[in-house]
Amino acid sequence: xxxxxxxxxARCGRARAGRLRTAHGEVLTPAFMPxxxxxxxxxxxxxELAEIGVQIALANxxxxxxxxxxxxxxxxxxxxxxxxxxxxxxxxxxGYQVFSLQGLRKVDDDGVTFISHLDxxxxxxxxxxxxxxxxxxxPDIAVTLDEPVPCGAEEEQVRRAMERSREWARRGxxxxxxxxxxxxxxxxxxxxxxxxxxxxxxxAELGPDGFCIGGLxxxxxxxxxxxxxxxxxDALPENHARHLMGVGYPEDILDGLRSGADLFDCVLPTRLGxxxxxxxxxxxxxLDAAQYAEDFGPIxxxxxxxxxxxxxxxxxxxLYKAKEILAARLVTYxxxxxxxxxxxxxxxxxxEGTFV
Amino acid sequence: xxxxxxxxxARCGRARAGRLRTAHGEVLTPAFMPxxxxxxxxxxxxxELAEIGVQIALANxxxxxxxxxxxxxxxxxxxxxxxxxxxxxxxxxxGYQVFSLQGLRKVDDDGVTFISHLDxxxxxxxxxxxxxxxxxxxPDIAVTLDEPVPCGAEEEQVRRAMERSREWARRGxxxxxxxxxxxxxxxxxxxxxxxxxxxxxxxAELGPDGFCIGGLxxxxxxxxxxxxxxxxxDALPENHARHLMGVGYPEDILDGLRSGADLFDCVLPTRLGxxxxxxxxxxxxxLDAAQYAEDFGPIxxxxxxxxxxxxxxxxxxxLYKAKEILAARLVTYxxxxxxxxxxxxxxxxxxEGTFV
Numbered sequence: 001x002x003x004x005x006x007x008x009x010a011r012c013g014r015a016r017a018g019r020l021r022t023a024h025g026e027v028l029t030p031a032f033m034p035x036x037x038x039x040x041x042x043x044x045x046x047x048e049l050a051e052i053g054v055q056i057a058l059a060n061x062x063x064x065x066x067x068x069x070x071x072x073x074x075x076x077x078x079x080x081x082x083x084x085x086x087x088x089x090x091x092x093x094x095g096y097q098v099f100s101l102q103g104l105r106k107v108d109d110d111g112v113t114f115i116s117h118l119d120x121x122x123x124x125x126x127x128x129x130x131x132x133x134x135x136x137x138x139p140d141i142a143v144t145l146d147e148p149v150p151c152g153a154e155e156e157q158v159r160r161a162m163e164r165s166r167e168w169a170r171r172g173x174x175x176x177x178x179x180x181x182x183x184x185x186x187x188x189x190x191x192x193x194x195x196x197x198x199x200x201x202x203x204a205e206l207g208p209d210g211f212c213i214g215g216l217x218x219x220x221x222x223x224x225x226x227x228x229x230x231x232x233x234d235a236l237p238e239n240h241a242r243h244l245m246g247v248g249y250p251e252d253i254l255d256g257l258r259s260g261a262d263l264f265d266c267v268l269p270t271r272l273g274x275x276x277x278x279x280x281x282x283x284x285x286x287l288d289a290a291q292y293a294e295d296f297g298p299i300x301x302x303x304x305x306x307x308x309x310x311x312x313x314x315x316x317x318x319l320y321k322a323k324e325i326l327a328a329r330l331v332t333y334x335x336x337x338x339x340x341x342x343x344x345x346x347x348x349x350x351x352e353g354t355f356v
Numbered sequence: 357x358x359x360x361x362x363x364x365x366a367r368c369g370r371a372r373a374g375r376l377r378t379a380h381g382e383v384l385t386p387a388f389m390p391x392x393x394x395x396x397x398x399x400x401x402x403x404e405l406a407e408i409g410v411q412i413a414l415a416n417x418x419x420x421x422x423x424x425x426x427x428x429x430x431x432x433x434x435x436x437x438x439x440x441x442x443x444x445x446x447x448x449x450x451g452y453q454v455f456s457l458q459g460l461r462k463v464d465d466d467g468v469t470f471i472s473h474l475d476x477x478x479x480x481x482x483x484x485x486x487x488x489x490x491x492x493x494x495p496d497i498a499v500t501l502d503e504p505v506p507c508g509a510e511e512e513q514v515r516r517a518m519e520r521s522r523e524w525a526r527r528g529x530x531x532x533x534x535x536x537x538x539x540x541x542x543x544x545x546x547x548x549x550x551x552x553x554x555x556x557x558x559x560a561e562l563g564p565d566g567f568c569i570g571g572l573x574x575x576x577x578x579x580x581x582x583x584x585x586x587x588x589x590d591a592l593p594e595n596h597a598r599h600l601m602g603v604g605y606p607e608d609i610l611d612g613l614r615s616g617a618d619l620f621d622c623v624l625p626t627r628l629g630x631x632x633x634x635x636x637x638x639x640x641x642x643l644d645a646a647q648y649a650e651d652f653g654p655i656x657x658x659x660x661x662x663x664x665x666x667x668x669x670x671x672x673x674x675l676y677k678a679k680e681i682l683a684a685r686l687v688t689y690x691x692x693x694x695x696x697x698x699x700x701x702x703x704x705x706x707x708e709g710t711f712v
Contacts, residue, residue: 043681324398
């Protein structure tokens with residue numbers, strides 16, 4: 001446990017502004033982590049992420065374990081060197097991906113056996129092996145293996161998975177061996193505020209360096225996401241960072257922040273970018289629409305990103321219709337810029353005491 | 357006719373180093389023009405092209421006419437503004453694309469009727485309409501409509517197409533109306549050195565601002581390409597630029613340069629880039645190959661492009677296997693860098709009198 005990894009600078013209600021210290025530098029929170037599933041934030045150069053102001057990126061243990069394999073990454077000098085990204089990185093545990101493989105996996109108390117989506121081969125992850133894999137990958141923050149449950153699961157199943165996730169967190173933390181790498185434990189607890197609080201307390205007792213809140217934003221009503229996030233955060237120690245996994249749209253991230261979370265990740269800004277959908281202060285803009293065919297203004301007149309300074313809606317629409325890579329680049333860049341500015345604004349408001 | 361558009365600074369044999377003056381600045385020749393078929397050099401930002409040192413890019417009249425349409429581009433302020441590319445641009449005539457539509461087009465002395473590959477609608481291009489389209493697009497250099505012939509065409513067919521191309525060049529030049537836009541005529545003549553020379557003389561008599569040499573590198577032996585290029589160039593006036601269309605591999609470009617051509621364009625560096633194939637001083641590198649899985653060196657140790665300074669063969673191979681957009685970006689960037697450096701080196705050697 002590294003209790004000094006996170007410190008709080010200001011609060012507004014449950015929302016916090018803080019600093020997370022990692023081996024590759026400090027992260028000012030709240031912060032949004034773009035998703036680099038396969039060791040690249042889709043369509044972006046690391047230099048562009050830095051230009052946008054991205055402080056920390058996320059990569060997927062499951063995907064990198066299968067391809068190129070963690071030993072290749074280790075021999076490359078770790079994921080930072082492999083990706084050419086000098087700032088902080090978090091890898092998730094792989095649990096979410098494995099448990100999304102419907103019918104292709106079998107779970108027992110000691111781990112999970114699954115069929116690789118790439119080569120059909122049988123693989124197995126255990127609480128210890130996911131830590132070893134992440135030690136080879138070398139992110140600043142590793143995450144313990146967990147068992148998520150679907151949205152409509154019975155309490156019995158939720159409780160069993162939650163207790164298994166806790167035991168796996170214990171074993172993962174006991175297996176740690178890489179100096180300077182933070183390990184976050186994952187809070188589960190399904191759709192019950194009581195179980196969320198119980199999972200948070202139990203995970204906190206294991207002394208991880210921070211917390212992920214998993215298994216949310218999987219189809220439940222938004223009010224419930226907020227209630228469950230708050231229930232987990234209220235039961236977590238104040239002086240550790242909290243990562244609300246896989247959330248989400250800008251408004252969902254602000255809700256998560258209001259509920260006490262500090263870190264966020266989601267494929268949305270990059271996926272929407274590749275689909276020609278831009279995030280703006282006025283909502284989403286579907287650049288495929290005919291109405292933009294001769295709209296020579298920028299995506300967002302209030303935005304000062306490189307895309308909005310140089311390229312029109314009409315041009316981006318043309319690129320999107322013509323299936324040109326540049327469409328994905330320009331809109332992804334803009335979307336990540338919008339998410340990053342959203343987090344910076346929220347942080348400023350928390351520090352000033354005006355965040356609501 | 358604008359005879360002062362091009363001037364020669366030095367010669368080595370048939371090879372020339374020169375300067376081409378356009379409305380958007382000077383182009384030092386020899387120069388390679390990356391192909392931006394649909395108003396974007398695939399996977400690249402214009403800012404990256406400028407960083408690479410690209411002086412002039414090419415776009416396709418046929419594609420831009422069909423989508424988004426030249427009137428959209430005109431209303432955007434022209435192709436430079438639409439693409440956000442402030443340097444010189446050349447658009448081709450569309451002839452090559454239309455005549456590649458096997459079975460979808462019908463030619464007569466007044467133009468060519470074809471079926472759009474996008475919407476199946478019937479379209480028609482005439483010598484005058486391609487000039488009007490290019491005046492709306494607004495490149496620095498427009499090209500007259502021509503009729504290319506396949507590699508094995510009979511002399512009768514070659515001669516007829518050549519005479520039609522000359523007549524279309526005459527009509528195109530007579531239709532010109534945009535101040536400051538250069539118009540190049542196209543030399544054809546099939547696989548006969550005599551007809552190439554005749555086509556060159558006839559086209560030159562029409563007084564265009566420069567010349568394209570079309571219908572080569574379409575399957576004929578390389579020695580013949582060289583002979584035909586030299587036959588055309590020897591029959592062209594010295595004080596005009598010559599664009600050898602669609603050529604090619606680095607060694608083919610050097611051959612074209614030795615034969616008297618000044619400007620080159622080809623989809624190869626960008627297409628190879630998207631296919632994970634890198635151009636180096638030691639030949640082509642297929643980054644898909646298993647031998648690079650743990651090769652942590654750059655694509656080309658002798659190259660100082662941003663890709664080679666930051667990214668390994670192993671990482672790029674991983675990105676390519678994972679079908680990540682960044683693979684196309686990194687290799688395309690490197691390939692265009694290699695082509696641009698090749699031209700700069702050749703120019704330097706011609707100026708120094710050491711080019712062979």
